[in-house]
Amino acid sequence: MTCEVSVLYFAKSSELAGVRSETLTVSQEITSQQLWDQLVHSHPSLCAIRDQVVLAVRQEYVPIGNELLTLNTGDEIAVIPPISGG
Amino acid sequence: MSGMDGIDSQITCTGSSVDKLPHLKGNEVKSYSLPESHGADEILPELNKSSLTNPDILRYSRQLVLPEFGVQGQLNLSKVSVLVIGCGGLGCPVAQYLAASGIGRLGLLDYDVVEMSNLHRQVLHGENRLGMPKSVSIVKTLQKLNSSVIYLPYHMSLNPENGLQIIRQYDIIADCSDNVPTRYLVNDACVLAGKPLVSASALRWEGQLTVYNYQQGPCYRCLFPKPPPSETVTNCADGGVLGIVPGIIGSLQALEVLKIASGMVPSYSGVLLMFDALEGRFRNIKIRGKQNDCAACSNSAETAILQDYEAFCGSSASDKCRMLSLLSRDERLSVEEYKRLLDDHIPHILIDVRPQPEVDICQLPHSIHIPLKGLEQKNEKWISFLRTKIAELINTGNRVEKTVITICKLGNDSQIAVKILQEIFGNEVDLFVVKDVQGGLMAWAEKIDPMFPRY
Numbered sequence: 097m098t099c100e101v102s103v104l105y106f107a108k109s110s111e112l113a114g115v116r117s118e119t120l121t122v123s124q125e126i127t128s129q130q131l132w133d134q135l136v137h138s139h140p141s142l143c144a145i146r147d148q149v150v151l152a153v154r155q156e157y158v159p160i161g162n163e164l165l166t167l168n169t170g171d172e173i174a175v176i177p178p179i180s181g182g
Numbered sequence: 183m184s185g186m187d188g189i190d191s192q193i194t195c196t197g198s199s200v201d202k203l204p205h206l207k208g209n210e211v212k213s214y215s216l217p218e219s220h221g222a223d224e225i226l227p228e229l230n231k232s233s234l235t236n237p238d239i240l241r242y243s244r245q246l247v248l249p250e251f252g253v254q255g256q257l258n259l260s261k262v263s264v265l266v267i268g269c270g271g272l273g274c275p276v277a278q279y280l281a282a283s284g285i286g287r288l289g290l291l292d293y294d295v296v297e298m299s300n301l302h303r304q305v306l307h308g309e310n311r312l313g314m315p316k317s318v319s320i321v322k323t324l325q326k327l328n329s330s331v332i333y334l335p336y337h338m339s340l341n342p343e344n345g346l347q348i349i350r351q352y353d354i355i356a357d358c359s360d361n362v363p364t365r366y367l368v369n370d371a372c373v374l375a376g377k378p379l380v381s382a383s384a385l386r387w388e389g390q391l392t393v394y395n396y397q398q399g400p401c402y403r404c405l406f407p408k409p410p411p412s413e414t415v416t417n418c419a420d421g422g423v424l425g426i427v428p429g430i431i432g433s434l435q436a437l438e439v440l441k442i443a444s445g446m447v448p449s450y451s452g453v454l455l456m457f458d459a460l461e462g463r464f465r466n467i468k469i470r471g472k473q474n475d476c477a478a479c480s481n482s483a484e485t486a487i488l489q490d491y492e493a494f495c496g497s498s499a500s501d502k503c504r505m506l507s508l509l510s511r512d513e514r515l516s517v518e519e520y521k522r523l524l525d526d527h528i529p530h531i532l533i534d535v536r537p538q539p540e541v542d543i544c545q546l547p548h549s550i551h552i553p554l555k556g557l558e559q560k561n562e563k564w565i566s567f568l569r570t571k572i573a574e575l576i577n578t579g580n581r582v583e584k585t586v587i588t589i590c591k592l593g594n595d596s597q598i599a600v601k602i603l604q605e606i607f608g609n610e611v612d613l614f615v616v617k618d619v620q621g622g623l624m625a626w627a628e629k630i631d632p633m634f635p636r637y
Contacts, residue, residue: 106388106456106458107385107386107388108410108414108415108416111416112414116460144411144413144414145410145411145414147407147408147410148406148408148409148410148414150405150454150467150469152467155465155466155467155468156467156468157405157454157467157468157469157470159470174456174465174467176390176454176456176467177410177414178383178390178405178406178410179383179384179385179388179389179390179416180359180360180361180362180365180383180385180415180417181271181360181383181384181385181416181417181418181421181423181428181501182268182270182271182272182273182358182359182360182382182383182384182418182428182501
């Protein structure tokens with residue numbers, strides 16, 4: 097089963113992805129690593145920030161790894177690299 | 183110590199020869215004599231206030247009547263010291279509201295001096311402060327707002343030696359800095375010293391805010407164990423920032439400091455606030471908790487403080503633009519050499535590789551515009567446009583060496599562009615040479631054409 101999630105790219109990730117948001121079709125049952133891999137597959141330059149990014153699902157941090165996610169259509173995925181300006 | 187006459191005696195500077203700073207204008211120089219120096223290791227006296235005076239009650243009356251805050255909140259506030267690291271776009275609103283609300287002591291730390299391009303967001307400085315240390319300038323403004331607060335300016339860079347010493351002297355730390363190495367240093371020192379860290383950042387149209395190391399909450403390293411590769415970090419000069427964005431995030435940062443200082447519970451411990459000014463939305467992201475394997479939290483020894491944060495992060499502890507060195511000397515033209523080439527009417531193409539908004543600000547009239555991004559992506563539209571231009575150049579009857587020259591703001595992107603052009607036109611290099619202009623348009627403005635805009 098797949099669903100359509102809304103992916104938001106913030107700060108550097110929007111620059112690397114070239115979009116600020118998009119709708120993505122993903123498996124409903126997916127690990128956070130698979131989800132991240134799918135984002136990187138669409139936008140390969142995102143791999144440069146993998147170790148710094150906060151990946152948030154429904155506004156909650158998920159570590160990129162084996163964690164199994166259950167996603168539903170309309171869920172919000174946010175890709176949030178830190179910014180350091182002041 | 184009351185009234186404006188007390189300012190100069192309260193302003194102290196550390197670690198720098200302020201008297202040698204350029205651009206200080208007459209009036210401002212006179213009004214701040216070189217103050218006595220406070221060392222990073224100096225023990226600051228305890229703040230002790232047991233009751234509010236009548237002037238206190240009048241001044242703070244509108245917040246004293248708030249039941250969640252009240253007299254006790256005000257008294258708590260007056261006994262707390264806050265170190266504001268960075269007196270720029272975030273530091274200004276943080277310091278302004280904390281001073282106005284009656285915090286006990288404010289340390290104001292910044293290594294930099296006021297520049298014209300700061301003023302759109304660093305609203306406590308001013309046109310008459312250009313060249314003045316920001317830490318001194320901000321204190322001069324704050325003193326006018328609330329002279330009952332104790333202000334300590336530190337005109338210095340934070341380093342592993344002085345960082346821990348200063349942070350230990352304060353109760354709450356506000357990270358308003360503008361670079362990655364400083365953020366890691368401040369975090370590590372706060373973890374070691376056991377101080378809550380209210381950390382904010384802003385760039386372009388976005389702001390972020392989190393309270394780190396509060397009670398059992400996570401620290402900056404728990405969330406970001408590895409610093410970002412330096413090439414993925416953008417500073418305000420390169421990326422731009424709308425002045426209001428740090429104004430908004432800095433105000434929220436001040437609110438978090440005030441909550442902790444007055445004995446309330448902060449809202450953003452374990453939560454990352456994201457402000458998207460373009461969309462007009464705030465999001466609260468629940469972040470992960472303290473990590474057992476965190477390099478800062480799991481190490482209680484002073485050796486947890488790294489010796490070289492710039493090496494750790496691969497970038498400089500300032501937001502000044504980096505200087506790339508990709509090309510050899512003979513692949514580069516100084517602005518003087520380029521001026522001679524122009525004066526001698528040597529056929530060439532000048533490619534301005536800056537992004538469109540910067541070209542809209544200013545450009546050399548004979549340049550053609552191809553953004554670096556177009557070259558990097560080998561965009562067909564731009565490449566064929568360039569091929570046409572190069573063919574025209576090669577076909578000019580003149581026998582002298584044909585040159586394709588790239589230029590940008592400071593001479594970094596133009597070097598990257600030369601490398602890309604060499605790659606694209608590798609087998610045609612006997613027909614023309616590719617060079618860049620060292621120092622870019624800002625060097626042109628400085629050394630050749632004083633009428634050319636600087637930004």
